[in-house]
Amino acid sequence: MIMTDIIIAGIGQTPVGEHWDISLRELGFKAIEAAIADSGGLRPQALFVGNMLAPNLSRQAHLGALLADFAGLTGVEAATVEAAGASGGAALRQGYLAVKSGFVDVALVVGVEKFTDAIGSGVEAALATTFDSDFEAVQGMTLAAQAAMLMRRYMREFDVPADGLSGFALTAHANGASNKNAMFQKAIKLETYQKAEMISEPINMFDIAPNADGAAALVLTRRGLLPIGFSHPLVRIAGSASASDRLALHDRRDPLTFHASRITVEKALEQAGISFEQVSLFEYHDAYSIYAALSLEAAGFARRGQGWKLAQDGAIALTGKIPCATLGGLKARGNPGGATGVYQAVEAATQLRGQAGANQIAGARYALIQSLGGPASTAISHVLERAE
Amino acid sequence: MTIPDHQPSQTLLKPTKPVGIVGYGAYVPRYRLPAKEVARVWTGGRAGGLPIEEKAVPGLDEDVVTMSIEAARNAMKRAGIDPAELRAVWVGSESHPYAVKPTSTIVAEAIGAVPNTQAADWEFACKAGTEALVAAIGLVGSNMAHYAMAIGMDTAQGKPGDALEYTAAAGGAAYIVGPAEESLAVIEASYSYVTDTPDFWRREGQKYPEHGQRFTGEPAYFKHITEAAKFLMESNGTTAKDYKWGVFHQPNTKFPQRVAGILGFSPEQIAPGLLVPVIGNTYAGSSLIGLTATLDVAEPGDRILLVSFGSGAGSDAFDIRVTEKLLERRELTVKTQDYIARRTEIDYATYVRYRGKIAMR
Numbered sequence: 232m233i234m235t236d237i238i239i240a241g242i243g244q245t246p247v248g249e250h251w252d253i254s255l256r257e258l259g260f261k262a263i264e265a266a267i268a269d270s271g272g273l274r275p276q277a278l279f280v281g282n283m284l285a286p287n288l289s290r291q292a293h294l295g296a297l298l299a300d301f302a303g304l305t306g307v308e309a310a311t312v313e314a315a316g317a318s319g320g321a322a323l324r325q326g327y328l329a330v331k332s333g334f335v336d337v338a339l340v341v342g343v344e345k346f347t348d349a350i351g352s353g354v355e356a357a358l359a360t361t362f363d364s365d366f367e368a369v370q371g372m373t374l375a376a377q378a379a380m381l382m383r384r385y386m387r388e389f390d391v392p393a394d395g396l397s398g399f400a401l402t403a404h405a406n407g408a409s410n411k412n413a414m415f416q417k418a419i420k421l422e423t424y425q426k427a428e429m430i431s432e433p434i435n436m437f438d439i440a441p442n443a444d445g446a447a448a449l450v451l452t453r454r455g456l457l458p459i460g461f462s463h464p465l466v467r468i469a470g471s472a473s474a475s476d477r478l479a480l481h482d483r484r485d486p487l488t489f490h491a492s493r494i495t496v497e498k499a500l501e502q503a504g505i506s507f508e509q510v511s512l513f514e515y516h517d518a519y520s521i522y523a524a525l526s527l528e529a530a531g532f533a534r535r536g537q538g539w540k541l542a543q544d545g546a547i548a549l550t551g552k553i554p555c556a557t558l559g560g561l562k563a564r565g566n567p568g569g570a571t572g573v574y575q576a577v578e579a580a581t582q583l584r585g586q587a588g589a590n591q592i593a594g595a596r597y598a599l600i601q602s603l604g605g606p607a608s609t610a611i612s613h614v615l616e617r618a619e
Numbered sequence: 620m621t622i623p624d625h626q627p628s629q630t631l632l633k634p635t636k637p638v639g640i641v642g643y644g645a646y647v648p649r650y651r652l653p654a655k656e657v658a659r660v661w662t663g664g665r666a667g668g669l670p671i672e673e674k675a676v677p678g679l680d681e682d683v684v685t686m687s688i689e690a691a692r693n694a695m696k697r698a699g700i701d702p703a704e705l706r707a708v709w710v711g712s713e714s715h716p717y718a719v720k721p722t723s724t725i726v727a728e729a730i731g732a733v734p735n736t737q738a739a740d741w742e743f744a745c746k747a748g749t750e751a752l753v754a755a756i757g758l759v760g761s762n763m764a765h766y767a768m769a770i771g772m773d774t775a776q777g778k779p780g781d782a783l784e785y786t787a788a789a790g791g792a793a794y795i796v797g798p799a800e801e802s803l804a805v806i807e808a809s810y811s812y813v814t815d816t817p818d819f820w821r822r823e824g825q826k827y828p829e830h831g832q833r834f835t836g837e838p839a840y841f842k843h844i845t846e847a848a849k850f851l852m853e854s855n856g857t858t859a860k861d862y863k864w865g866v867f868h869q870p871n872t873k874f875p876q877r878v879a880g881i882l883g884f885s886p887e888q889i890a891p892g893l894l895v896p897v898i899g900n901t902y903a904g905s906s907l908i909g910l911t912a913t914l915d916v917a918e919p920g921d922r923i924l925l926v927s928f929g930s931g932a933g934s935d936a937f938d939i940r941v942t943e944k945l946l947e948r949r950e951l952t953v954k955t956q957d958y959i960a961r962r963t964e965i966d967y968a969t970y971v972r973y974r975g976k977i978a979m980r
Contacts, residue, residue, distance in 0.1 A: 251838040350832045428665070 234455035236618060237330050237468040240337075241270025241450030242577040247414045247565035250444040255289050255345040258446040259298045262570075263341050266448035271458040273450050275339035277329050278302075278309040281322030282343055283569035285311075287357040289348040298341060308335070315361035316518060318342065319572025320473070320602025320611030323449065327471050327613075330451045337456065342573030343446040354442060361605055363479035374605070375439055377480060378519035379431035381606060385487055385521055386433060389536035393433070397424040398542025399520035400437035403556045406549065407563025409589040414443050414565030437562070438520040445567030447574040454618075466583045469597070470499030470614035478608050487536075489522075491610035492529035492601060503597065503614040507531040510614075511595040512554045512582055513547075514575040516603035517561045526601060527555070554592050557582060572602030572611065583617040631808040631854045632753065634760020639802025640939070641700065641766065642795040642948070644693020645911040646686045647898055647958035650676040652970045654785045660967045661780045670871035674788035674899025676965065677774045679973055681789070683712045684722050687772045688729045690793035694768065695730055696952040697803070698795045702731035705795070706764030707755060708738050711747025711903045712791075713821070713828075714774045715740050726770070737767075744819060745868055746929025747771060747903040748791065753809055753935055755796040766797045773902035778827035779976060786871055786895070790958075791904025792911045803945040804914060804923070807938040808855065812847035819930035830930075836874070839932045844868065844878050847934035848926045852882075855938055859883030863921035866909040868928035869895035884924075891916045897959055903929075910939075912955035919943045 243265025245258055253261075259280070267273065278299050286292040295309030314321040319342035326338035346354060359368040367377070385391065401421065407413035419437065427435040454465070472495040477483050483490070500507060507530060515530075517523035524538035532553050533541050541547050547555040558564055558578045561571060579598035581587050598615045654669040677686065687710050695702060708727035715722045723738040737758070741747040748771015755767035770793040777787030799805045818839035821828035831839075844867060852858060859865065865884040867875040872895055879889045892909030901908055906927040913923055923939040971977055 249833060249837070251834055347834070350834065 234453065236454040237327055237451055238454050238457060238618070239449055239466045239468065239576065239580045239615065240273055240452050240457060240461065241266040242580050243269055244412055244447040244574060244577050245445050246412045247443045247445035247567055247574070249347050251347050253444070255285055255291055255343060255348070256297055256301045258345060258444060259341050259343040260301050262343070262446035262448035263298065263302045263339060266339065266450050270450035271461055273337045273452060273458060275304060275337045275450065276307055277335045278304060278307055278339045278341065279322040279325045280309070280311045280341055280343065281319035281569040281573055282311055283313060283315055283318045283361070284344065284357045287360065288354070289345050294343070313569070314609045314611070315604030316516065316568060317572060317602040317604035317609040317611050318569030319574070320613070321572070321609070323572060323576055323613060324471050324473050324611055326449065326451050327468050330453060336452060338451045339448065340451065340573060341446060341448040342570030344568035344570045345444050346442045346568065347444055366479050375431045375434055377606065378521055379434045381480070381486060382433055382438070382519065382521035385524065388487065391539055394421070394425050395539050395543065396438060396520040396524060397421055398539070398547070399517055399523045400424055400562055402542060402547050403517060403560040403562035406557055406590055407559025410558040410564060413559040413563050414441060415559070415563045434519060440518050440561035440566035443565030443567045445565060445570050445574065447570050447577045449573060449576055464584045465618040466580045467616050467618040468613055469616040470502035472498035472502070473609070473611040476608050480606055487525065489525045489529040489607035489610065492526055492603065492607045495610045495612035496530040496599065496601065499599070499612040499614045503616060505597055505614070510553065510597050510599045512557050512579065512592050512598050514557065514560070514579055514598065514600040515555055516571070516601055517556060518566055518603070522603060522606065523555070529607070530599065549590060549592060557590050557592060558587065575600040575602060576613065576615065579615045583615055631810050631851065632756070633808045634756055636760050636762055637799035637805065638756050638759045638796055639799045639805035639942070640794050641797035641801050641803065642694040642698025643792060643911050643914060644690045644697060644952060645790070645792045645908050645955040645958060646689040646693065646772070647675045647790040647908070648677040648681050648686065649961055649963050650678060650965050650973065651962050652676050652965055652967070656967050657785050670785050670873070671899055672896045674786060675790050675901070676970055676973055677789040681774070682716045683710070683714050683772050683774055684716055684725045686774070686789065686791060687722060687726045687770045687793065690770060690772060690791060691726055691730050691768060693952045694793040694795050697948045698797070700766055700795070703735070705732040705766050705768050706736055707758055707767035708732050708736055709741055709751035709754060709768065710770045710772060711741035711743070711751045712771070712773050713742070713744060713747065713902050714776065718823070743933065744930035745902045745905055746927040746933055746935055748907045749927035749935040752794055752796070753811065756806055756809065759796045759798070766795055769794050769796065771903040771907040773904050775900060775902040776821070776827050781827070783828065783830065786900040788899025788901050790898055790901040790908055792907040794907070802942055803948050804939050804941045807940055808851065809935060809937045810847055810851040810854070811933060811935045812843055812850065813933035814843070816932035818932055835930065839930060840868070840870065840874055840928050841878055841881070843932050843934040844926050844928050845881055847936040848882050848924065851936040851938060859888070861922060862888065862924045864891060864913045864917060864923045865889045866892035866906055866913055866923065866925045868906045868926065869893060869909060870900045870905070872896050894955070894959065908955060914941070914945060915949055915954045915956065917941045917945060919945060
């Protein structure tokens with residue numbers, strides 16, 4: 232037993248959805264309150280907020296002080312961490328580093344995103360700020376349009392049939408059906424996928440995760456600092472890695488390889504001392520189904536151009552070889568921007584604690600979670616382990 | 620127990636003197652634009668999920684003034700009263716032809732209700748007409764007037780290509796409120812639920828409204844209608860089963876069907892008043908013309924729940940009971956379904972001409 236292990240002592244989340252009547256700070260507070268209670272009342276010394284768009288959508292920056300104040304933690308170290316869609320993963324990594332370094336004993340990580348403070352083109356314009364503004368956004372590019380080009384290229388190069396990527400949405404929705412915090416709690420049929428409206432060809436409505444409101448929080452501490460009588464099965468952070476790629480997709484030698492994703496998975500697994508075959512579940516960043524396919528390939532679960540087949544043949548199902556999106560993923564749980572990476576950690580911890588109910592992966596020991604900013608322009612991977 | 624000299628704020632609105640509807644009349648213009656025609660132009664004909672079948676479009680010479688006069692004349696025919704006895708002519712609309720100068724004075728003049736009358740235009744998005752109806756109940760119920768007229772009428776605006784363009788339609792209805800003993804339907808009580816909820820708006824000088832997309836649903840339409848209806852029914856000790864019919868504001872086909880289900884009303888109970896699939900969303904006229912169509916088929920003793928919704932936002936709920944007088948009076952003029960059957964289909968090009976959507980200079 233290593234007393235300096237970093238333990239996820241508390242987890243909290245709000246349901247994901249369109250919370251028109253809940254403000255940014257209230258969302259954040261609900262998750263914080265739940266996580267601190269779950270930790271047995273640990274008192275955080277530092278707060279790391281993962282958020283992507285609040286200055287734009289809610290005209291609110293300075294979320295560190297805002298949430299610390301609103302949560303009754305006035306005085307603690309507090310700051311926002313931003314890395315587009317990977318903001319949640321980035322906040323988790325900052326919390327991990329702070330506690331691991333010894334400078335902070337108890338860190339609170341909260342991811343929060345409030346999309347419904349804006350609508351329609353206002354949201355698209357805000358999301359486009361995560362691109363290379365001078366060379367991508369200025370062309371009128373949207374995230375969905377870029378993902379569509381990526382998916383089209385992938386399907387052409389690897390002879391993928393028209394509904395070849397359907398398995399990702401079907402798996403996500405099947406798993407979201409029994410997650411009470413998921414935005415969509417309904418399984419879908421292949422036929423529904425096949426008939427779905429095109430958003431940006433070949434991306435249809437089910438190839439794209441919904442923007443949603445939500446907040447999730449984690450309390451991190453070292454094993455030796457856990458409160459007496461701490462009752463949850465211990466989940467430790469066994470690996471943590473972050474990397475960046477060229478921001479503009481067109482600057483990459485091979486757009487169909489998520490290079491940053493690969494580097495961080497390798498590092499995180501190495502720190503955990505395991506190989507990818509030992510991973511019990513993978514919470515990938517399926518903002519688009521093509522991202523899921525490319526992430527599986529980057530992580531080593533499939534060869535180049537073959538990732539989609541894992542979704543088609545059931546390998547990513549709850550009972551499959553490498554279960555993915557086990558509580559719905561971004562597609563069915565919803566994609567609350569900068570909160571998403573923290574939701575992944577909360578869900579993985581739930582699995583490793585053995586508290587995932589109908590979605591429980593039997594004997595889950597290692598969970599790989601990966602938070603992406605854009606098409607893996609930032610990738611942040613963590614390995615969580617059920618500690619003895 | 621002391622009797623307060625006014626109603627406490629959290630009770631139903633009930634006038635001192637019982638009142639009711641002594642006359643009602645509908646109007647729907649002749650032209651129809653099928654929703655698939657809008658889809659043909661704007662979405663390449665994608666047919667799935669159209670919000671309605673078709674909508675009513677006003678002709679070149681029609682506006683809220685002319686249409687209000689048509690409905691008012693129908694109401695006068697059913698009421699059979701001397702127009703000089705009308706002490707108020709109030710018109711609620713989102714499409715008053717003038718920004719300054721009332722619609723209601725023109726309507727009052729046309730039906731012979733001037734000069735001893737109140738006249739004003741009401742604005743509260745799609746519940747402007749029912750707000751005028753609440754005021755008319757107050758005016759008559761306080762004995763300040765024997766009769767008062769409330770109209771909800773619109774030539775609704777929808778930006779070309781916007782989701783609203785499929786449904787934004789023309790039509791509405793006029794009601795004459797008078798003493799309960801003269802009424803074809805008694806208005807037992809009403810209740811209004813209002814908050815500042817900016818789900819849909821059009822600023823001065825803007826041609827088309829803007830809206831908050833799905834924000835117009837749960838926090839706006841559904842919340843206000845259900846709160847108003849529930850309070851009215853709970854205060855009355857009634858449930859959906861006590862009403863023969865229900866009429867709810869109808870911006871599209873799904874919303875009123877869903878809100879009816881939430882409140883415990885069956886599809887049969889809302890069927891006569893659910894006109895949106897065939898005439899569209901007539902904004903301030905929408906719930907009121909649903910009520911005229913329901914009165915056209917109701918029987919004495921039937922109880923009707925009417926709930927409007929106006930963006931911004933609020934709902935007015937009314938508990939209405941039909942009397943014996945309805946059977947005779949409703950035959951005195953044209954019925955709502957007669958207007959719906961009077962139908963000339965137009966294409967999108969004709970529609971944009973009729974609605975002045977082509978900028979000539």
